[in-house]
Amino acid sequence: MPDSIQTVLDQVAKKVVPSMAERERMSQLADRLKGQVQTILDKAGFRGNVSVQGSFARDTWLSGEADLDIFASFPPTMERREWTERVLPEIRKGIRAKTIDRYAEHPYLEFHIDNIRVNVVPCYSVEKGDWKSATDRTPYHTEYMKQHLTKEMRLEARLMKRFMKGIRSYGAEIRVGGFSGMLVETLILHYRSFLETIVQASTWKPIIILDIEKAIGSQDPRAREIGSPLVVIDPIDPNRNLAAAVRDDKLWGFVAASRQLQKNPGTWYFFPPKFKPKTKAQFSKLLAHQNRDVAAISFEHAPIVPDVLWGQLLKIEKSMTELMTRQDFHPVRSTVWSDEARSSAILVELDASILPEVQLREGPPVSKMDDSQGFLDRHLDARDTVRGPWIEADRWVVDKERRILSIPQLVIAALKDPRLGLTVPDQLNNYFRQNVRVLENRKILALLGREGFDQALSEFLAAKPAWLKTHH
Amino acid sequence: MPDSIQTVLDQVAKKVVPSMAERERMSQLADRLKGQVQTILDKAGFRGNVSVQGSFARDTWLSGEADLDIFASFPPTMERREWTERVLPEIRKGIRAKTIDRYAEHPYLEFHIDNIRVNVVPCYSVEKGDWKSATDRTPYHTEYMKQHLTKEMRLEARLMKRFMKGIRSYGAEIRVGGFSGMLVETLILHYRSFLETIVQASTWKPIIILDIEKAIGSQDPRAREIGSPLVVIDPIDPNRNLAAAVRDDKLWGFVAASRQLQKNPGTWYFFPPKFKPKTKAQFSKLLAHQNRDVAAISFEHAPIVPDVLWGQLLKIEKSMTELMTRQDFHPVRSTVWSDEARSSAILVELDASILPEVQLREGPPVSKMDDSQGFLDRHLDARDTVRGPWIEADRWVVDKERRILSIPQLVIAALKDPRLGLTVPDQLNNYFRQNVRVLENRKILALLGREGFDQALSEFLAAKPAWLKTHH
Numbered sequence: 001m002p003d004s005i006q007t008v009l010d011q012v013a014k015k016v017v018p019s020m021a022e023r024e025r026m027s028q029l030a031d032r033l034k035g036q037v038q039t040i041l042d043k044a045g046f047r048g049n050v051s052v053q054g055s056f057a058r059d060t061w062l063s064g065e066a067d068l069d070i071f072a073s074f075p076p077t078m079e080r081r082e083w084t085e086r087v088l089p090e091i092r093k094g095i096r097a098k099t100i101d102r103y104a105e106h107p108y109l110e111f112h113i114d115n116i117r118v119n120v121v122p123c124y125s126v127e128k129g130d131w132k133s134a135t136d137r138t139p140y141h142t143e144y145m146k147q148h149l150t151k152e153m154r155l156e157a158r159l160m161k162r163f164m165k166g167i168r169s170y171g172a173e174i175r176v177g178g179f180s181g182m183l184v185e186t187l188i189l190h191y192r193s194f195l196e197t198i199v200q201a202s203t204w205k206p207i208i209i210l211d212i213e214k215a216i217g218s219q220d221p222r223a224r225e226i227g228s229p230l231v232v233i234d235p236i237d238p239n240r241n242l243a244a245a246v247r248d249d250k251l252w253g254f255v256a257a258s259r260q261l262q263k264n265p266g267t268w269y270f271f272p273p274k275f276k277p278k279t280k281a282q283f284s285k286l287l288a289h290q291n292r293d294v295a296a297i298s299f300e301h302a303p304i305v306p307d308v309l310w311g312q313l314l315k316i317e318k319s320m321t322e323l324m325t326r327q328d329f330h331p332v333r334s335t336v337w338s339d340e341a342r343s344s345a346i347l348v349e350l351d352a353s354i355l356p357e358v359q360l361r362e363g364p365p366v367s368k369m370d371d372s373q374g375f376l377d378r379h380l381d382a383r384d385t386v387r388g389p390w391i392e393a394d395r396w397v398v399d400k401e402r403r404i405l406s407i408p409q410l411v412i413a414a415l416k417d418p419r420l421g422l423t424v425p426d427q428l429n430n431y432f433r434q435n436v437r438v439l440e441n442r443k444i445l446a447l448l449g450r451e452g453f454d455q456a457l458s459e460f461l462a463a464k465p466a467w468l469k470t471h472h
Numbered sequence: 473m474p475d476s477i478q479t480v481l482d483q484v485a486k487k488v489v490p491s492m493a494e495r496e497r498m499s500q501l502a503d504r505l506k507g508q509v510q511t512i513l514d515k516a517g518f519r520g521n522v523s524v525q526g527s528f529a530r531d532t533w534l535s536g537e538a539d540l541d542i543f544a545s546f547p548p549t550m551e552r553r554e555w556t557e558r559v560l561p562e563i564r565k566g567i568r569a570k571t572i573d574r575y576a577e578h579p580y581l582e583f584h585i586d587n588i589r590v591n592v593v594p595c596y597s598v599e600k601g602d603w604k605s606a607t608d609r610t611p612y613h614t615e616y617m618k619q620h621l622t623k624e625m626r627l628e629a630r631l632m633k634r635f636m637k638g639i640r641s642y643g644a645e646i647r648v649g650g651f652s653g654m655l656v657e658t659l660i661l662h663y664r665s666f667l668e669t670i671v672q673a674s675t676w677k678p679i680i681i682l683d684i685e686k687a688i689g690s691q692d693p694r695a696r697e698i699g700s701p702l703v704v705i706d707p708i709d710p711n712r713n714l715a716a717a718v719r720d721d722k723l724w725g726f727v728a729a730s731r732q733l734q735k736n737p738g739t740w741y742f743f744p745p746k747f748k749p750k751t752k753a754q755f756s757k758l759l760a761h762q763n764r765d766v767a768a769i770s771f772e773h774a775p776i777v778p779d780v781l782w783g784q785l786l787k788i789e790k791s792m793t794e795l796m797t798r799q800d801f802h803p804v805r806s807t808v809w810s811d812e813a814r815s816s817a818i819l820v821e822l823d824a825s826i827l828p829e830v831q832l833r834e835g836p837p838v839s840k841m842d843d844s845q846g847f848l849d850r851h852l853d854a855r856d857t858v859r860g861p862w863i864e865a866d867r868w869v870v871d872k873e874r875r876i877l878s879i880p881q882l883v884i885a886a887l888k889d890p891r892l893g894l895t896v897p898d899q900l901n902n903y904f905r906q907n908v909r910v911l912e913n914r915k916i917l918a919l920l921g922r923e924g925f926d927q928a929l930s931e932f933l934a935a936k937p938a939w940l941k942t943h944h
Contacts (some may be wrong), residue, residue, distance in 0.1 A: 205839045206866075229839075229866070246864040252838035259841065291830040291858065332832050332871075333864070351828055358763040360804050360823075366724035367677045367701075369731065381942050386763065387935045391728060392805070393720040394678075394701070399804075399935065446752060463859045463871065470853050 005265040009159055009194065012270045016158040018063040026056060026066055026116070033070050033095075035116060040094040041072060046087055048072040049125065053138050055181050058145045060157040062165075068118040071139065074127040076132050080106065083122045091120055105134035106380050120129045128236060138434040140236040140252070141182050148189055148235075159194040159270075160184050166270040167257040167467050169250040175310040176432055177247035179254070186212065186232055186242055198258035207231060213238070264469065272466045275455040280445055283454075286461050287441055293353035294461070295407045296439040298345035298447060301431035306340045312425040319423045323414055324348065326421070327404055328355055335460045337449035343469065347460050349409075353440065355405050358386045363396030372396055408438040477737040481631055481666065488630040490535040498528060498538055503540050505567075505590060512566040513544060520544040520557055521597065525610050527653050530617045532629040540590040543611065544599040548604050552578065555594045563592055575777040577606035600708060607924035612708040613654050618709075620661055631666040631742075632656050636741040638940050639729040641722040647782040649719035651726070658684065658714055660703055670730035685710070711859060730941050736941065744938045747927040752917055755926075758933050759913055764804065765825035766933070767879045768815075768911040770817035770919060778812045784897040785810055788904070788906045789818045791797070791895045795886060796820065798893070799876055800827055807932045811923035819932050822878075825912065827877050830858045835868030844868055880910040 003011075018026070030052045041048040054069030055061040072087070084107050092099055097111040097118075108121040123135040128310050131137060149157065164170035179187075190212045191197040206229035213235050230251050234240040243251070254425035261269050278286075287294060297320060301309075314337045321331045330351035338344035363379075364371035378396045381386045387399035404410045414422035415433055424432045439446060447453050459466075477484075490498070502524045513520040527533040528539030544559070556579050566572055569590075580593040595607040603609060621629065633656050636642035644652035649660075659719045662684045663669040678701035685707050702713040702723050706712040715723070733741050750758075759766060769792060773781075785808045793803045802823035810816035835851075836843035851857045851870045859871035886894035887905055896904045911918060919925050931938075 124658050203841060249863050252863050256838050256844065256868075259845070292828055351832075352824070356764055356823055366728050369675060372728065373731070376940075380940070388936055389940070390935045391721050391724050394724050396728075463862045465862055468848075468852070468861070 003265050003267075005195070006261060008261075008265045008270075012159055012162055013155060015064075015271070016062045016162045017155060018061065018066070022063060025114075026061075026068070029114060029116060030056060030068055030070075033068065033113070033120075036095060037070055037072060037091060039122060040091055041087070043084070044090045046074065046078075048074050048087070048122075049388075051139065053121075053142045054119075055161075056184065057142045058149065058181075059154050060145070060149070060161065060181065060185055062158055062161055066116055069138070070118060070120045070134070071123055072120065073123050073136075073139065076124045076126055076130070078124075080133065083107065083219065088120075088123055090287055100148075101305050103307045107305070108135075123385070124364055131237070137234070137237060137240075144236050145182075145189075149185060153188050153192065156192075156194040156197075157185050157188045160188055160197060162270045163194070163198075163257075163261070164254060165266070165463065166272050167253055169254040169257070172245055173310070174245075174307050174314065176250070177245060178250040179246060180242065182234075183232055183242040183246070186210075186235060189235075190232075198261060201255050201258040202262065204230070204255050209233075211238075253465065257465075260468060266469070268469070269467045275458065277454060278458060280448060283445055283448065283457065284442055286458075287444070289433050290349070290461060293350045294441055294444060295348050295350060295353060295442045296345045296447060297348070297407075297411060297436060298343070298439060299432050299436040300342050301426075301428055304427055305342050308427065309338060309340065309344070312428050313346070315423070315425050316428065316446055319421070320346055321348060323420060323422050324350070324407070324410065327410055328359065329353065329407065329410070333460070333463065335456065337394055337453055337456040339453070341451070343450055345447065345453075345471075347444075347457065349460075350407070353407055357400055357402055357405065358399050359402040361398050361400050363389065363398060365390060365394050366396060367394065407440065411436060411438050475737050475739075477667070477734060480733075480737045480739055482744075483739055484631055485567070485627060486770075487536075487743070488534045488760065489627060490533065490538070494535055494538075495864045497586075497592065498540070499532075501586060501588060502528060502540055502542075504538065505585070505592075508567060509542055509544060509563060509592060512563055513559070516558070516562045517875070518546065518550075518562075520546050520559070520594075523611065525593075525614045526591075527633075529614045530621065530653075530657065531626050532617070532633065532653065532657055534630055534633055538588055540588055541610075542590060542592045543595055543607070544592065545595050545608075545611065547597045550596075550601070552605065555579065559594055560592075563652070567592075573777050580607075603709070609706070609709060609712075616708050616798060617654075617657050617661075621657060625660050625664065628664075628666040628669075629657050629660045630658055632669060632850075634742045635666070635670075635733070636726060638740070638744050639725055639937065641729070644717055645782070646717075646779050646786065648722070649717060649720040652714065654706075655704055655714040655718070658682075658707060661707075662704075670733060673727050673730040674734065676702070676727050681705075683710075695740040696721055725937065729937075732940060739940070740941070741841055741939045747930065749926060750930060752920060755917055755920065755929065756914055758930075759916070762821070762933060765822045766913055766916060767820050767822065767825060768817045768916045768919060769820070769908060770815070770911060771900075771904050771908040772814050773900055775813050776899055780899065781810060781812065782808070784900050785816055785818070787895070787897050788900065791893070792818055793820060795892060795894050796822070796879070799882055800831065801825065801879065801882070805932070805935065807928065809925055809928040811925070813923070815922055817919065817925075819916075819929065821932075822879070825879055827874055829874055829877065830871050831874040833870050833872050835861065835870060837866050838863060838868060839866065857901060874931045879912065883908060883910050920931075 014142045032096050034050050034052055038050040050070060050072050053071045054067060056066055056068055088107060088109055092109060095111055097113045100110040102108050108119055111118040121135050123138060125133040126132055126136050128140055161170060164179050164184060169176045169178040187197050190210050191200055209231045211233035228241055228244055230243040230246060232242040234242050257269060317334055317336050324331045332349045332351055334346060334348040336346055363375040366372055375396050376389060379389050384401040385398055386401055388397050389398040404413050414420040482574040506522050522542060522544050525543045526539060526540055528540055539696055560579060560581055564581060567583055569585045572582040574580050574582045580591055583590040594608050595610060596604040598604055598608050600612055633642060636651050636656060643650045656732040659669050662682050663672055668891055681703045682704035700713055700716055702715040702718060704714040706714050729741060789806055789808050793806050796803045804821045804823055806818060806820040808818055835847040838844055847868050848861060851861050856873040858873055861868050861870040876885050886892040
């Protein structure tokens, strides 16, 4: 007998709800940091007001994996430039801990203190609706959730966050493109419980529109304009879709896993097995049995803010796979790996990584006289014409010598010739040009051992999501 | 200095206009055969009336390559079945010569007498418009052209027929799918001369509508219904498009060659060089330098009426290349060869004749719950699932073992499994099933030496039409 879903949820609940001792430790840390930041601001003469926000303030954080969000709100008269140039440097100086510069819509700081990730985020103190920056809504969100989430719903939200983390659909950061904490909590408010949410999500069809501040199920004309398959109206801002940044695969992964959890309940959706390291020989065997070619387009770069880095890597991935498709390579899947410091790679699986030496090129319809003459002038006596031109139905076609036969040739050609249309965003462009390497199949193993690479490669080769298991 | 186009036409005219002696020989043959057939019919008691039709009757035949069309017209009360069962057998018995059974819309006979091809064709004697069979229009066509074609235009028609033969666009038979004699003569009537026809054809854009019995250039609503890019209204039947059976490549080949003849005049458009036989070693080298794979799907069959045979072969070609495309082989070009007796083959050039052992299969959108469950049930634990399923954007996909990796495997599988959708027309079906062979690359050389095969292969490998030469 498999576990019933309620049994599973009971087991998960025990792990995600923090103990009194853990709450106490977090409270003390929160109070201490709030005080520290307030003192720093006061001393420097910034008229800022510090508060604790996020899942800790809303009591929806997960035991053992709390983030602490410390917000500093400033009068709307302050220039945003001052945050970057004066406020954040002052705070960075004042708090002694490992610090990472972060960037969402604007810069903020991440500290690691007592194994807790602490975000210190500037925002404006504004009236509802008069938003000056993306984080200005957060205090209103916290206020709203504190008012509306019951104790029971806070447990349901914790279950949902753990579920979404387990199936890799949680997190609004660009790297993930998943559900934000606010979005999860709004779903729980809307559907009242974890179970009802996954039951309802199982039947979601685009476009799904949820608006808890209005009548349930009312169609909203904004949906079409917004262009997302899932529209969850921000309860404190009717013009904002909380799910706007959720990528398709994360949305539908959640829907599919919601169904599967009901059909085949288990705790592994919430707590996926840890990655078991593999030997080089094991990876080598995996690659040999992939039955397709795998290429890693890898390059080193200076450290840049992770959110910016991931945004740019995803753009390179898209541009690169589109380029491959245009050039008759048949990319089947791709993913991005990065150590978030100096090293990143696009992994691509291809049906064809070596192309025939000749390429059929379609010309104009014969009925277009000038285009046809131009086509004949270009190809009839050209050195790189292999065969033809000839007429196929109503068009000219010609067989041309193919210049680009392999992925390494493709990347080199794309760097030289902008007409091939590979776009590499500015901040990575020079690094990419100067030290990009294409590693194919077994050569990819040279990257093993880099931060997170083994797991990324392993999951890429497996393709199937870890939560999708046979029902026994 | 290249020849001027007028110089070229003068040279061609000398060859295509029959001498008095040749005319005399043809006249005598025509009279003799007309009398013979009339006597056979009279003796057998058929109330038939024999006449000479076609290009000989219209004086538009080409020197050295005349056909003789002997028509026997019968009262509309005669059953069509009687033609096949009584009339044609009687004629076949009565005329001693090599005989081929032919079939257009209905059966007729072809004799070879004194190196002249003689067609004996039954038709109905009907009022204009009351057509009972496709050949009933012919006597009206002959009458119309005798009335309207001037002596000068008959020369122009001869030039055009020779041009179209030279560029392979002449002939209404299914094998060719080109311009009929009646169509050529109607074009000459419409444009008055060879030169004006090619000048005008150079600018043809679909849909071209010509109607000499109406105002020139008047748009005709029938064009859309008819669905052909070229509509030439039959001057004796406003409901009929003389160009309905002209295939796209023949139409646009004519248009392209018309332009090229003006740009780069020469006699080779009219009299292409004879095929120079190649050695096996030469073919072997050609195949090796093709840079793609070539497959011949070859089979033996009982002799069937050539027009029926070609119709069925073209259907097999279409169905076979569509099947290849559906199965991820990338056919680039194809053609049909037949000795018109017992042996035929589909020749295909492919970008990929060996496929990877794994095949990505796209499933339903995740939002379709039942389809998704069905997809998971089918693939999650299936033995032939290589990887996945996983979610790509909003859809399930899965990597399946590919069963069909090569063209021989494809043909075998398609014969066994009707769901693959290969359709072989009835009359060839059993022969195809029982003895189809797939020959690839060098193995194709086994077919060398068969009637017309060497030339067909040579032209297929070259791809470029012979008339398309560099302008020096």
